[in-house]
Amino acid sequence: MTMGAVMYSRETTTQGSYDPAALVEQINNTILPGISHRNGFRGINVSGDPSTGTAWILTNWDTVEDLVASRQDADQLRRQATQALGGTVLGVREWDLPVVHVSDRPPTPGLPINVNRHFYDPTQLHEVVSFFAWVAEPMYRSSPGYRSVRMLVDRTTGEVLVGSVWDDEASLEEGFSRLEPIRDRAVEKGMKFVERTRREVIFYLAQ
Structure with missing residues (x-):
C-alpha cells in the first residue's frame, strides 16, 4: 500500500x-x-x-x-x-479504494473473510484513511494467518467497509480480537460500528 x-x-x-x-x-x-x-x-x-x-x-x-x-x-x-x-x-x-495490501500469500478460494462496516463524518474521512493506513494496516500485516486487507470508502455518505482475508477461522478471530484497541481508538474519532459479517473467497485476481 x-x-x-x-x-x-x-x-x-x-x-x-x-x-x-x-x-x-x-x-x-x-x-x-x-x-x-x-x-x-x-x-x-x-x-x-x-x-x-x-x-x-x-x-x-x-x-x-x-x-x-x-x-x-x-x-x-x-x-x-x-x-x-x-x-x-x-x-x-x-467505491474509493485508498488502502489495500496483499501479503506474499495471496487469497485463495475458500478462505474466510471478515467484513466490518462503519460510518464516519464524511468531512473526517481523510484523517480516518490516514489512521487506518499508518496504524491499523501494520497490525493486520503482523497478525498470524493474515492474507490481505482492503478499505472501501464512500466519501459522500461516510460509509467504510474493511475486508480482511485469513488462513482460517481461528486466525480470523484472533486478528479481530487483536485489533480491538484500534477499533476503540476509531470510536473516539467518531466511528459508528454498524455490523460485522463473514464471507468466503470465491475468486481472486490482481494485475
Missing part, C-alpha cells in the same frame, strides 16, 4: 443460486474477456456468503476516469452473467 495511490472499485451484489464453480466459469468466460482489456483494469475479487446465497464482485481500477469509462461494458457483462447464472442483481456501487 502507498498513501496517495488511491484506486477505485465497482461492487456488484447478486443473490440467487449459490454456485461458486458456475460463477468462476462466468468470470473466466464472460467477465474477464469483456473488461480485462480496458485501460486501468487492476483485477477482480469475488466473495460470497453461502448462508444467504449472496455474492459480491469487485472490479478494481487505477483511476476514477477508468472506472467511469468501464460502466457501459460492465452493465452489459452484468446482464449476461446474471442471466446465465439465474441470479438477481441487488445493487451496484462504486
Whole structure:
C-alpha cells in the first residue's frame, strides 16, 4: 500500500443460486474477456456468503476516469452473467479504494473473510484513511494467518467497509480480537460500528 495511490472499485451484489464453480466459469468466460482489456483494469475479487446465497464482485481500477469509462461494458457483462447464472442483481456501487495490501500469500478460494462496516463524518474521512493506513494496516500485516486487507470508502455518505482475508477461522478471530484497541481508538474519532459479517473467497485476481 502507498498513501496517495488511491484506486477505485465497482461492487456488484447478486443473490440467487449459490454456485461458486458456475460463477468462476462466468468470470473466466464472460467477465474477464469483456473488461480485462480496458485501460486501468487492476483485477477482480469475488466473495460470497453461502448462508444467504449472496455474492459480491469487485472490479478494481487505477483511476476514477477508468472506472467511469468501464460502466457501459460492465452493465452489459452484468446482464449476461446474471442471466446465465439465474441470479438477481441487488445493487451496484462504486467505491474509493485508498488502502489495500496483499501479503506474499495471496487469497485463495475458500478462505474466510471478515467484513466490518462503519460510518464516519464524511468531512473526517481523510484523517480516518490516514489512521487506518499508518496504524491499523501494520497490525493486520503482523497478525498470524493474515492474507490481505482492503478499505472501501464512500466519501459522500461516510460509509467504510474493511475486508480482511485469513488462513482460517481461528486466525480470523484472533486478528479481530487483536485489533480491538484500534477499533476503540476509531470510536473516539467518531466511528459508528454498524455490523460485522463473514464471507468466503470465491475468486481472486490482481494485475
